[in-house]
Amino acid sequence: MYNAYFRCFRGCPGRWPLYEIIYTCPNCGGLLEVAHDMDALRDRSAAAWMRIFDDRSGTTRFPYGSGVWRYKEWVVPDLEDENIVSTFEGNTNLFWASRLGEQIGVPDLWVKQSGNSHTGSFKDLGMTVLVSVVKQMMSRGSPVRAVACASTGDTSASLAAYGAAAGIPTIVFLPQGKVSPAQLIQPIANGATVLALDTDFDGCMRVVKEVTKDNSIYLANSMNSLRIEGQKTVGIEIVQQFDWETPDWIIIPVGNLGNVSALGKGLLQMKELGLIAKLPRLVAAQAAHANPFYQSYKQGFKEKVSLKAQKTLASAIQIGDPVSYEKAVATIRAFDGIVEQASEHELADAAARADLTGLYTCPHTGVALAVLIKLVNQGIISSDERVVVISTAHGLKFTQFKVGYHEDQLPEVEAHFANPPIYLPADVSVVKRTLERKLG
Ligand SMILES: *Cc1c(COP(=O)(O)O)cnc(C)c1O
Ligand SMILES: [Zn+2]
Numbered sequence: 001m002y003n004a005y006f007r008c009f010r011g012c013p014g015r016w017p018l019y020e021i022i023y024t025c026p027n028c029g030g031l032l033e034v035a036h037d038m039d040a041l042r043d044r045s046a047a048a049w050m051r052i053f054d055d056r057s058g059t060t061r062f063p064y065g066s067g068v069w070r071y072k073e074w075v076v077p078d079l080e081d082e083n084i085v086s087t088f089e090g091n092t093n094l095f096w097a098s099r100l101g102e103q104i105g106v107p108d109l110w111v112k113q114s115g116n117s118h119t120g121s122f123k124d125l126g127m128t129v130l131v132s133v134v135k136q137m138m139s140r141g142s143p144v145r146a147v148a149c150a151s152t153g154d155t156s157a158s159l160a161a162y163g164a165a166a167g168i169p170t171i172v173f174l175p176q177g178k179v180s181p182a183q184l185i186q187p188i189a190n191g192a193t194v195l196a197l198d199t200d201f202d203g204c205m206r207v208v209k210e211v212t213k214d215n216s217i218y219l220a221n222s223m224n225s226l227r228i229e230g231q232k233t234v235g236i237e238i239v240q241q242f243d244w245e246t247p248d249w250i251i252i253p254v255g256n257l258g259n260v261s262a263l264g265k266g267l268l269q270m271k272e273l274g275l276i277a278k279l280p281r282l283v284a285a286q287a288a289h290a291n292p293f294y295q296s297y298k299q300g301f302k303e304k305v306s307l308k309a310q311k312t313l314a315s316a317i318q319i320g321d322p323v324s325y326e327k328a329v330a331t332i333r334a335f336d337g338i339v340e341q342a343s344e345h346e347l348a349d350a351a352a353r354a355d356l357t358g359l360y361t362c363p364h365t366g367v368a369l370a371v372l373i374k375l376v377n378q379g380i381i382s383s384d385e386r387v388v389v390i391s392t393a394h395g396l397k398f399t400q401f402k403v404g405y406h407e408d409q410l411p412e413v414e415a416h417f418a419n420p421p422i423y424l425p426a427d428v429s430v431v432k433r434t435l436e437r438k439l440g
Pocket of ligand 1: 121123154155222253254255256257258259260316317362364392393
């Protein structure tokens with residue numbers, strides 16, 4: 001039988017059931033990870049796993065039609081199907097960004113549209129796993145009464161939606177005035193208890209850690225490695241979409257560092273089970289205003305850098321003390337990875353440039369695209385390589401960012417690609433003259 005359990009990421013002895021209320025190693029205080037009985041998973045050949053996953057893709061078969069639960073045996077194998085809370089997450093478009101790619105010098109460019117999801121961000125991939133496990137715990141008489149998280153906007157939207165779908169009460173802690181209006185209204189609409197604290201994300205994180213010491217409130221932040229287990233499927237899905245071929249590079253915008261760790265974990269599991277022979281190189285992209293991981297990388301990861309994150313347009317990654325630091329360092333090392341940063345101007349211009357080729361990018365995706373442009377210009381990524389950029393949220397959540405850009409009102413940004421509306425009287429001759437000028 002397939003089996004998964006928690007163990008200490010640093011290697012302390014001990015294993016704990018996934019249904020136990022435990023977030024960190026009782027011995028060293030470090031993060032846990034979900035470990036799988038890999039020998040059991042080897043009962044099927046790589047080809048057999050690929051066949052199973054291909055066979056489930058795009059179907060409405062519950063729960064395997066979901067892009068997370070398609071890989072159920074690799075995620076949480078012993079979860080009862082009746083406890084799975086799914087919104088058909090995953091299954092996101094791999095957008096062939098050929099026009100943008102040609103413009104910047106990498107024609108084989110793809111954008112993984114993880115924001116085309118139920119609540120508009122990749123956070124749904126992890127939340128389906130966490131909320132499903134909680135549902136199973138509660139059905140078996142666990143003391144959990146509610147699930148809580150600190151958030152820069154997308155985790156809270158996701159938790160609130162999955163909680164509402166399951167009938168489980170949720171509590172979200174948001175940094176006041178630091179999330180977009182769309183992100184604030186999402187958990188409100190889904191009936192969460194929304195606490196807007198007068199602090200930043202790191203301050204919210206400190207409060208939620210204290211509040212969840214009471215075991216009746218379960219912690220849903222990505223220090224809870226159940227989230228990572230769902231998020232790891234993004235890398236598996238990308239490779240599957242390429243008919244099980246590994247791209248050369250995957251670039252992802254990072255803040256708390258759960259996502260890049262998860263991406264690496266899924267890819268390593270594929271390699272271990274023989275589905276792929278080669279690993280891609282990974283790039284973690286940070287906003288220069290919130291760049292502790294970049295600074296650590298520049299010092300060869302000698303030590304963890306924590307800082308007070310400055311305000312950035314990429315608000316979902318405005319984090320100064322990343323929780324999954326150790327996991328992310330291991331990932332960057334295992335994947336011959338790179339950490340690079342982007343300024344406010346670079347991220348905004350990159351996002352606008354992408355939009356002009358048909359995308360509709362959030363500022364975080366802008367960070368990843370700006371970093372891509374840098375690495376191409378530096379000759380680190382070459383023109384014949386296949387590159388995937390992970391788009392982490394839907395641009396529609398960040399309307400103010402778009403409006404601000406096209407009105408050329410964003411601080412530190414010179415809006416080279418601004419395309420403001422033209423205000424005219426309802427006069428045909430004026431309209432015709434204007435169009436002549438526009439179309440040249
Ligand atoms: C959460 C989030 C990230 C960063 O993910 P981490 O796991 O915190 O590194 C990037 N982009 C968006 C839109 C997010 O919501
Ligand atoms: Zn430990």
